[in-house]
Amino acid sequence: MRYRYTVSLTPPPPADAEQQLGYVYSEFELNLPPPWQPLAHEQDNAVAFRSPDDDAALIVSVDFIASxxxxxxxLAEQVIRDRLQALPTDGLGPWQTLQQQIRPHRSGAALEMSFAAELPRERTALYLGYATPRKLLHFMMAGGPDRAAAIALFNATVPHFKPRLP
Structure with missing residues (x-):
């Protein structure tokens, strides 16, 4: 009885053929699938991305604090108030807050902040943040007028975000 085998010196293609956009920072990791594209951002403490297919933008930023x-x-309550007040209206009327929440992170190392807001028939804003004694970590997504599509994109994107707490 003979055994036949072959050896390939060419490595197999990666299991995930889609190339992800990876960003590693001391405070978080972010691995975004296509069609997310990096954008230039004027702040040193932030990275920005755009998904033209989804009419969405994403900004991840860190503010270091002494608290x-x-x-x-x-502090978490103030962050949510400030973030909601800073949403651009472009003269289209007030944003409506759909949900907001502050709760302890499951690790106990931070407070988890979140909100969802919309400028009716214009835009949707979704936010996830973490407050620790040394930093505020923000994950903010802005999408188009379709609330369900924006929420679905947010829910699909958040698992690619790995905050480093505390």
């Missing part, structure tokens, strides 16, 4: 654990709840 104590005692005032994280108040």
């Amino acid at each position: 104590g654990a005692d005032d994280l709840q108040a």
